[in-house]
Structures are given as structure tokens and as C-alpha cells.
Amino acid sequence: MQEREVIDLIKRGDKAAMRQLYDRHIRYLTAVAQRYLGYDAVRDVLQESFIKIFSSIDRFEYRSEGGLRAWMARIVVTESLKHLRREGPPMQSLDAVPLIEVEEEPTEDIPIEVLHRMIRELPAGYRTVFNLYVVEGRSHREIASMLGIGESSSASQLHRAKSLLARNIKEYKEKNSLML
Amino acid sequence: MSRWSEDLHRRFEEFEVDAPENLFDDIMEALPAVSAEPQPARVIPLWVKLSAVAAAVVMAVAAGLMALREGEDVLSEEALLATATIVPSDKAVPTTMTPPPAQTIKEQEATGQMIMGEVTTAPTKADKAERNTLVQAEQSLPDKTEQSAPDKTEPANPSQAESSSPTQPSKDAQATTPERQRTQTQRTIYTAQTPRAESSTSGRLMANLFTSGFSGSRHGHASQQRFMVNSILFGDKLMSDAGVGSDDTTLASGVDEAVIYDPSQRVNTDIRHHQPIRVGVSLRYALSDRWAVESGLQYANLRSDSSSGYAANYYEDRMSLHYIGLPLSAVFTMWESRRLKIYLSAGGLVEKCVDGSRRTDYVIGGERERGQRVDVMVDELQFSINAGAGLQLNLSPTVGIYAEPGVGYWFDNGSAIETIYRTRPLNFNLNLGVRFTL
Numbered sequence: 001m002q003e004r005e006v007i008d009l010i011k012r013g014d015k016a017a018m019r020q021l022y023d024r025h026i027r028y029l030t031a032v033a034q035r036y037l038g039y040d041a042v043r044d045v046l047q048e049s050f051i052k053i054f055s056s057i058d059r060f061e062y063r064s065e066g067g068l069r070a071w072m073a074r075i076v077v078t079e080s081l082k083h084l085r086r087e088g089p090p091m092q093s094l095d096a097v098p099l100i101e102v103e104e105e106p107t108e109d110i111p112i113e114v115l116h117r118m119i120r121e122l123p124a125g126y127r128t129v130f131n132l133y134v135v136e137g138r139s140h141r142e143i144a145s146m147l148g149i150g151e152s153s154s155a156s157q158l159h160r161a162k163s164l165l166a167r168n169i170k171e172y173k174e175k176n177s178l179m180l
Numbered sequence: 181m182s183r184w185s186e187d188l189h190r191r192f193e194e195f196e197v198d199a200p201e202n203l204f205d206d207i208m209e210a211l212p213a214v215s216a217e218p219q220p221a222r223v224i225p226l227w228v229k230l231s232a233v234a235a236a237v238v239m240a241v242a243a244g245l246m247a248l249r250e251g252e253d254v255l256s257e258e259a260l261l262a263t264a265t266i267v268p269s270d271k272a273v274p275t276t277m278t279p280p281p282a283q284t285i286k287e288q289e290a291t292g293q294m295i296m297g298e299v300t301t302a303p304t305k306a307d308k309a310e311r312n313t314l315v316q317a318e319q320s321l322p323d324k325t326e327q328s329a330p331d332k333t334e335p336a337n338p339s340q341a342e343s344s345s346p347t348q349p350s351k352d353a354q355a356t357t358p359e360r361q362r363t364q365t366q367r368t369i370y371t372a373q374t375p376r377a378e379s380s381t382s383g384r385l386m387a388n389l390f391t392s393g394f395s396g397s398r399h400g401h402a403s404q405q406r407f408m409v410n411s412i413l414f415g416d417k418l419m420s421d422a423g424v425g426s427d428d429t430t431l432a433s434g435v436d437e438a439v440i441y442d443p444s445q446r447v448n449t450d451i452r453h454h455q456p457i458r459v460g461v462s463l464r465y466a467l468s469d470r471w472a473v474e475s476g477l478q479y480a481n482l483r484s485d486s487s488s489g490y491a492a493n494y495y496e497d498r499m500s501l502h503y504i505g506l507p508l509s510a511v512f513t514m515w516e517s518r519r520l521k522i523y524l525s526a527g528g529l530v531e532k533c534v535d536g537s538r539r540t541d542y543v544i545g546g547e548r549e550r551g552q553r554v555d556v557m558v559d560e561l562q563f564s565i566n567a568g569a570g571l572q573l574n575l576s577p578t579v580g581i582y583a584e585p586g587v588g589y590w591f592d593n594g595s596a597i598e599t600i601y602r603t604r605p606l607n608f609n610l611n612l613g614v615r616f617t618l
Binding site: 022035043135137 | 181182184186187189192194195196197198199200202204206207208210211402425540542549551552555
């Protein structure tokens with residue numbers, strides 16, 4: 001069934017259509033939630049997200065393929081950030097951006113599952129900024145506004161996230177190259 | 181985005197993991213009102229039920245009034261009979277009676293008089309007794325054609341006779357006097373018994389067309405504000421929880437790509453509630469000369485417009501709600517003349533939204549995109565109380581115009597939908613209408 005039809009059915013409360021939408025996107029959305037939340041509360045956040053999705057789908061204007069998934073993902077991200085803010089320590093405002101740019105470690109050879117795990121393992125603050133900046137493509141200004149921190153803080157967090165990640169990637173390569 | 185980032189972005193777009201177990205069932209449980217089959221969005225049965233009940237109430241009251249009006253006739257007739265019942269204290273007083281000419285009750289009432297038959301009585305010891313005179317009102321009783329020497333008249337309502345005759349000594353006492361006076365007294369009695377004051381006990385059906393004249397409220401605010409219109413849309417709860425930027429309502433989620441996120445610009449949210457338009461019919465029943473109770477049926481239309489966004493990118497939302505209301509008030513007439521009437525009223529109103537819709541248009545870079553029309557429903561009942569004064573000018577005996585300035589307070593019913601009832605619960609209003617007196 002076309003996505004547009006599924007949406008129409010859901011607007012009328014069709015449970016089977018809801019199931020279909022859920023099945024189609026839940027795996028992707030779980031990955032998104034994990035990436036932001038780490039190992040905590042993924043299930044709860046997904047539940048909250050889907051409740052929001054089903055409740056507000058009547059306001060969603062279907063425009064193009066992939067628009068729906070992007071919309072759903074945005075809701076998951078919003079709920080994740082909400083959770084992090086509520087449960088975790090407040091985002092610290094870090095000091096100024098270090099002068100040296102972190103070298104971006106090549107990731108082509110690293111399996112995506114591994115990268116996913118590495119990101120999950122980052123500390124919450126770094127993880128959030130990394131996700132928003134690198135994966136979502138937001139600017140530091142946007143991130144600063146969303147998280148209530150300064151722009152330079154955002155840049156610092158990103159810098160540290162990248163450093164950590166670079167180190168992890170290097171370690172992984174070393175470990176696995178021995179086996180290759 | 182650097183190439184490195186782009187790479188990661190692309191790869192993560194495709195990446196999927198195992199979902200949590202049984203999550204869908206939990207979601208369904210937490211979701212309100214999920215059905216297995218598609219159902220129509222309208223809640224039609226409630227609307228039908230509600231208006232049927234309201235109509236029935238109005239009918240019942242009207243019918244009751246009609247019945248009471250007839251009843252009054254009957255009652256007064258019986259009252260007449262009761263007072264007219266004279267029981268001589270002695271038995272077997274021979275009386276002859278000339279039946280008076282036939283007359284309808286209505287005529288009697290109109291004139292407030294009654295034409296009595298003449299009675300000749302043999303004087304008895306009963307002169308001192310309470311009830312003496314002996315006129316029978318029997319014009320309207322068809323079975324009472326012969327009256328030779330009745331000891332006691334049997335009125336249509338014996339119980340009433342029992343109660344009224346012995347207990348109306350004062351009225352009858354004067355009737356020992358000669359006939360002329362007797363007649364007069366009884367006339368007095370009868371008129372007293374059958375008041376036909378125009379205003380007090382008759383019912384009134386009023387058709388009111390009134391418009392509430394309170395100014396709608398206008399919100400303009402540039403800060404984060406919970407507005408139902410797109411509360412989930414823009415995750416406002418998120419914003420207020422987060423305290424994300426104390427002054428900016430950020431649009432981090434955004435329902436779709438319509439409103440382009442630009443954190444450097446302030447979001448202006450403007451909500452304008454138009455004044456509700458009300459139309460109503462009401463029924464006023466007078467309890468006494470001064471007090472009356474009023475109920476009826478009202479319809480109100482609540483319109484709200486809101487827009488939010490930036491200069492070139494914003495949305496416009498138009499919402500229209502239809503309410504049916506059942507008022508109940510007490511009315512006190514302070515002063516009344518032939519032409520003018522001043523009264524006070526106080527009461528309550530319960531309203532229910534029976535239909536509603538909203539449409540959101542998006543404007544992106546100046547181009548407008550029409551949104552879909554969506555059904556809206558407020559499930560909660562809306563209670564309010566009101567008080568006011570009224571001035572009525574009678575143009576003719578049956579038609580009058582009135583103005584009722586007043587104040588009303590609408591109670592918060594916990595509904596998420598923001599209407600003028602919620603943003604301005606205390607409202608001044610002015611009702612203008614036409615009142616027909618039947």
C-alpha cells in the first residue's frame with residue numbers, strides 16, 4: 001500500500017495501518033533513538049514518539065517519499081533530547097574551541113554497526129552534538145539554540161566527540177587489522 | 181557538511197537495528213481510542229442525542245406551560261365553585277334557586293365577575309354561622325341543572341370544597357348581608373380568586389436573536405507559549421521543558437519541511453479569537469410577579485485564527501467550532517411599567533462542542549500552500565455562569581425589544597483546545613433581542 005494511503009487510514013484510526021507504518025519504520029527509528037540515547041530508555045522514548053506520531057499524523061502533509069520517515073525521525077530525536085535533558089546531567093558549557101582541528105579518521109572500512117556502537121558509547125553531551133552536527137547536518141548555531149548552550153560550547157563538544165571517536169576508530173582498526 | 185560527515189550521514193540513513201519486543205502493543209495500549217476498523221471522524225450520535233434532549237426539554241416546558249394555562253382555567257373554575265359552596269349550618273334549608281344565565285368561564289374571568297343566581301333562603305339559625313350565603317356556581321357544570329333544596333353543593337372537586345368552605349370563614353362571613361351586598365362580596369371573592377394579571381402567571385415564549393458583543397482577545401507573543409494549534413507539531417512541550425532559548429520558540433522538529441528552521445529569527449505567534457456569535461431561543465416561565473425562570477437553547481460559533489513563523493515562512497491556522505448550549509437562569513423584575521421593564525438575571529450555561537474544523541495553510545518563501553481541513557472536537561462539556569441586567573422596551577403588547585448587558589465566566593474544562601473561553605474566561609457581553617409575548 002502506498003504510504004499516502006496508509007497515512008489516510010491511520011487518520012481514521014485504522015489499527016492495521018498503524019501496524020504497517022510501525023513495522024516499516026521501527027527498525028530505522030530504533031537505530032536513531034539508540035544513537036542519541038546510548039543504552040538508556042530507548043523503548044520508552046520510542047513509545048512516546050509513536051504516540052506522538054499517531055496522534056499528530058493528521059497534521060502531517062504528505063509531500064514526497066521519505067518525507068514521512070524524516071518527520072518521524074525528527075519526532076524521535078525531539079523525544080530523545082527531551083529525555084536526555086530530563087534525566088541526564090545538564091549540558092555543560094565548555095571552554096573555548098581548541099585551535100587544532102581533529103583529523104577526521106576515515107570510516108569507510110569500519111562496519112556501520114561498529115560505528116553505531118561507538119557513537120552510543122560516547123558521553124551524552126558529546127554524543128548529542130556529534131549526532132546533530134555530523135549525522136543530521138545542523139550548524140553550531142542551531143545546536144546551541146536547541147540545547148541551550150553557547151555556540152562555542154557546541155563546537156567544543158563536537159571537537160571532543162571527534163577526538164574520542166577518532167581514537168576509538170584507530171584502536172578498532174589496529175585490533176582488527178591484526179586479524180585481517 | 182564535510183565529506184566525512186556526508187558519508188556518515190548517508191550510511192546512517194540506511195542503518196536499521198532490531199526493534200524492542202512487543203513495543204507496538206504497548207503503544208496501542210497507551211494510545212487513546214484506537215479501533216480496528218476505520219471509523220468516521222465525526223461524533224454524530226452525541227450531537228443528535230444532545231439536541232434531541234434539549235429540544236425535548238424545551239418542548240416539555242412549553243407543554244407544561246400550556247397545560248398549566250388550561251389548568252388555571254380549570255383551577256379557577258374549581259376555585260369559584262369552592263368558594264361558592266355555601267353550606268348552611270342547618271340542614272335542609274329549602275332553597276330555590278334560579279339558575280343564572282349560562283355563561284362561560286372565560287367570560288367570567290374576563291369580567292372578573294360572576295353572575296349569580298338568586299337565591300332565596302329561609303332564614304335559619306345559621307345566620308351567625310361562618311358560611312351563609314348560598315350561591316352556587318354551576319354554570320359550567322352540565323350535570324347540575326336541578327338545584328332544589330340541596331343541602332350541600334357538590335363541587336367538582338369535593339376535597340377542595342371541604343377544605344375551602346370551612347376554611348374560608350372570613351370571606352363568607354360577610355355574606356349574611358342582603359343580597360346585593362352578598363353579590364358584591366362574592367364578586368369580590370371571585371375576582372380575588374381569579375386573578376388574570378397579565379404578566380405574572382402566564383408563560384412566555386421568546387425568540388431571542390442575540391449577539392454577544394465582547395471584544396475578542398488577541399494574543400501576540402514572541403516567546404514560547406503553549407498554543408494548542410500546533411502543540412505537538414512544534415513540540416512546544418519540549419520547548420517549555422527545555423527552556424531552550426528563553427525567548428525563542430525553536431522549531432527543532434517541525435512537522436514537515438514547511439517551516440524552515442532559522443534560529444536567528446524570532447518566532448512570532450499570533451492568536452486571534454473572534455467574538456462568539458450566538459443565536460438562541462428561550463422560554464421564560466413566570467413564577468410570580470417578580471420572579472421567573474428561563475431556559476432554552478443556544479448555538480454559538482467560535483472562530484480562532486492563528487499564525488506563527490517567520491517573515492517569509494509561516495503557517496496560518498483557522499479554526500471554527502460549533503457549540504450547542506443549554507442555559508438556565510433566574511430572572512428578577514426590578515421595575516416594570518407598561519412600556520419599560522428592568523430586570524436582573526443570573527444563571528448558568530452548559531455547552532458542548534458538536535462540530536468543529538480547522539485548516540492550516542503553510543506559506544513558504546511567500547508561497548501559500550493550502551492545508552487539509554481537519555475535524556476538531558472538544559470532548560469536554562463547557563460550563564459557565566453569568567449575571568446581568570436587562571432593559572426591555574415594549575413596542576406593543578406582544579412585541580418588545582431588549583438589551584441585556586452582562587458578564588459571564590467560563591470555567592476551564594481541561595480541554596487542550598484553546599478557544600476564547602480559555603484565554604478570556606471572564607467576559608462582558610451584550611445581548612440584544614426581540615421578545616414575543618404570547
